[in-house]
Amino acid sequence: xxxxxxxxxxxxxxxxxxxxxxxxxxxxxxxxxxxxxxxxxxxxxxxxxxxxxxxxxxxxxxxxxxxxxxxxxxxxxxxxxxxxxxxxxxxxxxxxxxxxxxxxxxxxx
Amino acid sequence: xxxxxxxxxxxxxxxxxxxxxxxxxxxxxxxxxxxxxxxxxxxxxxxxxxxxxxxxxxxxxxxxxxxxxxxxxxxxxxxxxxxxxxxxxxxxxxxxxxxxxxxxxxxxxxxxxxxxxxxxxxxxxxxxxxxxxxxxxxxxxxxxxxxxxxxxxxxxxxxxxxxxxxxxxxxxxxxxxxxxxxxxxxxxxxxxxxxxxxxxxxxxxxxxxxxxxxxxxxx
Numbered sequence: 591x592x593x594x595x596x597x598x599x600x601x602x603x604x605x606x607x608x609x610x611x612x613x614x615x616x617x618x619x620x621x622x623x624x625x626x627x628x629x630x631x632x633x634x635x636x637x638x639x640x641x642x643x644x645x646x647x648x649x650x651x652x653x654x655x656x657x658x659x660x661x662x663x664x665x666x667x668x669x670x671x672x673x674x675x676x677x678x679x680x681x682x683x684x685x686x687x688x689x690x691x692x693x694x695x696x697x698x699x
Numbered sequence: 700x701x702x703x704x705x706x707x708x709x710x711x712x713x714x715x716x717x718x719x720x721x722x723x724x725x726x727x728x729x730x731x732x733x734x735x736x737x738x739x740x741x742x743x744x745x746x747x748x749x750x751x752x753x754x755x756x757x758x759x760x761x762x763x764x765x766x767x768x769x770x771x772x773x774x775x776x777x778x779x780x781x782x783x784x785x786x787x788x789x790x791x792x793x794x795x796x797x798x799x800x801x802x803x804x805x806x807x808x809x810x811x812x813x814x815x816x817x818x819x820x821x822x823x824x825x826x827x828x829x830x831x832x833x834x835x836x837x838x839x840x841x842x843x844x845x846x847x848x849x850x851x852x853x854x855x856x857x858x859x860x861x862x863x864x865x866x867x868x869x870x871x872x873x874x875x876x877x878x879x880x881x882x883x884x885x886x887x888x889x890x891x892x893x894x895x896x897x898x899x900x901x902x903x904x905x906x907x908x909x910x911x912x913x914x915x916x917x918x
Contacts, residue, residue: 622876624822626849638805641877659876666871670850678865682849685876 602637602658602688609633609694610662612686620648623690627682631694632664635683643687658688759829766796767831767881768902772895774808775886784808788881792831806831809872810883811909816863817882818856818909820848821874828879832904839908849873859910872909882909889916 604610614629622644637660642653666680727735741747770792774781783791788808792798806828809817821827822845827835838844847855852871856863863869872880884906890898905911 622823624873624875626822638807638878641805644876659878661878663870666852666869677853678863679868680852680871681868682871682873684873685878687876 602660604634604637604660604688604691604693606634606636609696610660610691611694612662613690613692619645621645623686624684626669627664627684627686630664630669632662632668635661635663637661638685641687643689645687645689659685660688660691662686662691760834762830763833764831764902764904764907765899766792766798767828767904767907768899769796769895770808770831770881771883771902771907772899774810774883775898776895781810781883784883785810798830804877804879806879806881808881808883809870809909811885811912813867813885815868815870816909816912817870817872817880818848818852819872819874819880819882820845822846822849823873823875826874826879828881831881832907836904856910859905861911863912882907884909884913887913887915 609631610633611631612623612627612629616628637658639658640656641659643655643657644653647653661683662685664682664684666682669682738752742749742752770784773795774784780791780795785808788806791808792806804826809819811817821839825835825840825845827839829835844855849871852869853863856869874880884902886898887901890901893901901913901916903911903913906913
């Protein structure tokens with residue numbers, strides 16, 4: 591019997607302002623990480639808290655352990671460098687599961 | 700879609716057909732068959748009733764953007780409520796509107812200001828705060844909107860007739876996962892004398908998606 595409640599990862603790994611890179615991988619299935627963000631680096635805006643793991647749920651598995659979902663901001667020009675829309679500052683924000691994010695060591699300026 | 704593909708015979712249903720030609724039975728596509736089978740099982744086992752299902756569908760199909768508009772008008776006129784809505788939109792909406800949306804996805808309110816404009820898209824499918832805005836418009840689900848709103852947001856907004864000045868930051872919010880987003884548009888100037896219900900009547904669906912801004916009121 592799958593347990594309804596499992597050890598929930600309640601403490602977010604990342605906080606506001608942390609730089610994170612989206613993993614560059616291409617698994618099959620119902621994935622909530624859009625292709626256009628894979629391999630890109632962004633900044634955590636906030637943690638939305640823990641949710642049942644949508645990728646596991648979509649594969650017929652119990653959604654545990656739960657995963658923290660973050661809102662991550664990407665500079666628009668980092669995603670679409672050839673874009674013809676570059677007027678003013680534009681950010682793309684997306685909600686991403688913890689298991690898709692790696693910490694980025696801050697580059698020395 | 701599947702139904703149309705399966706339905707490839709050539710005669711025209713609108714014309715009268717030869718006597719004795721039985722009308723072809725519309726085949727249920729695979730998803731419809733699965734839905735029907737699960738629904739019948741749930742009802743047979745007493746887990747849901749037909750009446751509950753009907754009520755739920757009625758609620759979805761009859762919901763409009765009016766509920767979202769009431770939230771926006773309340774946030775404009777009640778500073779405490781505005782803070783509650785920004786802090787926990789689902790809780791604030793549930794308490795104020797008296798509707799049960801606690802079981803739906805989590806909800807976040809995004810406030811447009813003189814420095815920041817939010818617009819919502821779901822690039823992966825068509826996630827949308829249906830409980831507050833009703834059924835999403837067809838364009839929201841279109842491939843063009845879903846791809847172009849992230850790739851060239853200022854151009855897409857311009858096509859909606861929405862010109863965001865260059866000094867306002869645009870935040871395109873991709874509703875990729877468990878969250879749904881409601882944009883709180885800026886209150887139009889010239890509306891100081893209007894009460895909450897009049898204000899609510901000004902708030903459009905598109906302004907709560909963020910593809911438009913509300914026009915100034917003129918005397």
